[in-house]
Amino acid sequence: MELFATTVPGLEDVAAREVELLIGCRAQPDVGKVFFQAPLEAVYRLNLAARTLHRVFIRLCRESFEGLDDLYRIAVGLDYGDFIDPHQSFAIRSERVGVHCFTSMDVSRVVGQAVIDSHLASRGCRLRVDLDEPDVELYCLVRGGELIMGVDTTGRSLHRRWYRVYEHPAALKPTIASAMLMLSGWEPGEVLVDPMCGGATIPIEAALMAWDRAPNVDRGDFNLLRLRLFDAEALREEGERLREAESRGVYPIYGLEESERHLEGGRRNAERAGVLETVDLRLGDAADPASYPKALSHVVVNPPYGVRMIPKGRIRGLYPASLRALREAAEGATLTVITAAYRRFREAAGEMDVEILSERGVLHGDLHTVIYLCRV
Ligand SMILES: C[S@@+](CC[C@H](N)C(=O)[O-])C[C@H]1O[C@@H](n2cnc3c(N)ncnc32)[C@H](O)[C@@H]1O
Incomplete structure (x- = not known):
């Protein structure tokens, strides 16, 4: 076909x-x-x-x-x-x-x-x-x-994951979160942190990847079920095969968040996704090196852009401060970041001598964002 x-x-x-x-x-x-x-x-x-x-x-x-x-x-x-x-x-x-x-x-x-x-x-x-x-x-x-x-054959977009019981006001599309994880080079078993995790989309998608859990395996409302070409039984069987390939385990996946409200929301999402046992979500400050876990090798993050949540002025301090903290906590780690405040990010990376390995433009809703792959 x-x-x-x-x-x-x-x-x-x-x-x-x-x-x-x-x-x-x-x-x-x-x-x-x-x-x-x-x-x-x-x-x-x-x-x-x-x-x-x-x-x-x-x-x-x-x-x-x-x-x-x-x-x-x-x-x-x-x-x-x-x-x-x-x-x-x-x-x-x-x-x-x-x-x-x-x-x-x-x-x-x-x-x-x-x-x-x-x-x-x-x-x-x-x-x-x-x-x-x-x-x-x-x-x-x-x-x-x-x-x-x-x-x-789909209907409601696949990025609308079932676990989103808490809708963070600046939530990242789970499809983008997954793509960032794929681009980051992270392998399950390596220590991963999202230091500004909000509703925990990145840590949850990472846990689903680590477990080989198909993200829409429990969904029952695909358009294909109303198309004569397809068969509900075949869909169920494929779901069974995917479930059999799942492997639960505990992986070092962390999320830090400064707001108690968003942290609580992230925990609710992780609980709904059934991954709380492998996702450690903590109150923490991305600009404080002491907040980061040990042996950190990959950072994947969606910081505020200064568009929806915090004033542009605060971004000016936040970006360099968190890069400085990262450098202290995890020198040599990879950093995969999505932002619409690209000039700010580039300035901060330049100031902190963070090497930008590659970049790509990505449309997040109606926002033009850039995903940067860096070495801290
Ligand atoms: C764009 S949102 C992340 C949204 C998240 N990716 C999601 O899908 O729900 C950025 C988050 O960073 C948090 N934040 C801002 N400054 C922070 C800091 N210094 N330390 C930790 N979190 C911070 C904000 O509270 C906000 O929840």
């Missing part, structure tokens, strides 16, 4: 690597997504186990087009009968990137009509549109002169 999956813009190569590791096929990174060919069964595994993907799609088309009439022509030429039963409803979810003389609502309207007309011609029945609770969601990306259409 031709498949594709969406991910965080800026992390496509990490997502492609993960797809390759999970299902053993080559994956081609694209903007905010990865394309690949795999047997249909791969869809179960990716939805249950992927840490860096948001949604997994069956690709219906990827073609050049010129104007709305052309969109209709392409979409009406596709057969939707394998994906939508006559009694089922559907919705088009459109996204538009680039300059066009039409809106994404126009795209949804035209492509929606094409789906109805195609089904009417091939199956003799008129499909129902339901924008609120459709049985089948068709994704339609118009990007410049390119149309990409797919059947959404």
Whole structure:
């Protein structure tokens, strides 16, 4: 099958690597997504186990087009009968990137009509549109002169992890946290700390990785369960296989947080994730070397950016102070940091002689952030 999956813009190569590791096929990174060919069964595994993907799609088309009439022509030429039963409803979810003389609502309207007309011609029945609770969601990306259409097998994005009972006001997407851990070079067993852990997303994702726990293995509301091509029993069996591969253990994974409220929230999240036995969350100050655990080799952190939580002025002191503390507590450790205050971070790294090994731009929601890989 031709498949594709969406991910965080800026992390496509990490997502492609993960797809390759999970299902053993080559994956081609694209903007905010990865394309690949795999047997249909791969869809179960990716939805249950992927840490860096948001949604997994069956690709219906990827073609050049010129104007709305052309969109209709392409979409009406596709057969939707394998994906939508006559009694089922559907919705088009459109996204538009680039300059066009039409809106994404126009795209949804035209492509929606094409789906109805195609089904009417091939199956003799008129499909129902339901924008609120459709049985089948068709994704339609118009990007410049390119149309990409797919059947959404996921539904609610995979980054919405079940353990988030405490929503930190500046929480990191778990998919980004996982990608940062993958990029950091951390291996379970090595000492890891997130010194500004907030709701503990990074330590929790690390624990799930250490345990080989598929992040969505307990989820029961995938879109694929409403698609005729798929089978609930096969999904359950894949879940069983993944559960059998889990290995619980105690790993040196730490989180520090200066706010009692967020620390308590992080503990609640870790408890809900079932990983409290391997995640040590403590009240601590990232700027105090004494707060850090011994034999520390990897630091993965999402500090405040001075956007949502604390004034910009405080960042000026916090970044150099925490780098100084890190240098004292864990010289030689790797530091993987995501921030939108990149100038501040670069200045602090320069002042503290922290070597920046690589950097990449990543879109975190609507914020342009940078992930830096450094040596402390
Ligand atoms: C961007 S938030 C982290 C969010 C977290 N990654 C999550 O997903 O929930 C940054 C956190 O750093 C904490 N913080 C700020 N200064 C700190 C310091 N000196 N020591 C420890 N924590 C600090 C803040 O209280 C805040 O919870």
